[in-house]
Amino acid sequence: MLIYFLKRLGVAVLVALTVSVLTFSLIYLSGDPAMALAGEEATEADIALIRRVYGYDQPIIVQYWDWLTRALQGDLGRSHYLKEDIADVIFTRLPNTLILAACAITFALVLAIPLGVAAAIRPNSLIDRFALTVAVVGQALPSFWFALILIFFLGIQLRWLPITGTDSWMNFIMPAIALGYYVTPGVMRLTRAGMLEVLQSDYIRTAKAKGLRPIRVLFKHALRNAIIPVVSLAAVQFGFMLGGSIVIETIFSINGLGFLAWETIQRADLPMMQAIVLVFSIFYIVITFLADLLNAYLDPRIRIS
DSSP: OHHHHHHHHHHHHHHHHHHHHHHHHGGGTTSOHHHHHHOTTOOHHHHHHHHHHHTTTSOHHHHHHHHHHHHHTTOOOBOTTTOSBHHHHHHHHHHHHHHHHHHHHHHHHHHHHHHHHHHHHSTTSHHHHHHHHHHHHHHHSOHHHHHHHHIIIIIIISOOSOOSOOSSGGGGHHHHHHHHHTTHHHHHHHHHHHHHHHHTSHHHHHHHHTTOOHHHIIIIIIHHHHTHHHHHHHHHHHHHHHHHHHHHHHHTTOOSHHHHHHHHHHHTOHHHHHHHHHHHHHHHHHHHHHHHHHHHHHOGGGGGO
């Protein structure tokens, strides 16, 4: 297990370094960052001053190294628009995004895994058709449109839930449903396919022949093996939810990192945009790394692959 851990850790570090290089290059996507900061009416002297103050007159490799060492120390720079430390702004907004993503993936797993298991146990039955309907609707329904439907019925017509803000846990119910339902079909289909394959395995037939209780065979032997690809998919989808929360946070006015990303794009605040991409990427790498370790724990064969 230790060797597998070190291998996956090495891969994660290499990916993180690659992401850092790509993230650093974002500052130059719009051309010369010094000219972008100075504005159209700036003189050559003004541009030269900005280059010297922000270090844009240094070689690219020196700029990258300085940026990376500061980022590792928690210094992500200063926002050109807000005139505040970027790290303070990001970590003030980050909890709302993490809560939303955690609630959304929980909703998706709680809905999708039982449906997938039930559909696999009773293929071509009414529950299987219902699960298929849920999957088809989830794939065809855009998350932003589903969010508007939830707002209209649950927020305006029935007045059960608050529409905007983060004042209480109830504010996260509709956003979590809208965000989580989008990934439910994939998890449900993968669970169903995995369970169908496992339930036809020899060791499941052997467990049944030994007289083990059906519920023990189902959950201890079958689901444990069928859930392994679901863990990997859930980790990927959780990372997607962190980055894909921009639309949902904007619709429900959740003051999170996704909404901050939308504001940053509108303001063309390149250092803030750079930092947000870096934070999202690091979270994604960490989550997939933990999912690999969990899969190795569930299936020892992965450790020697």
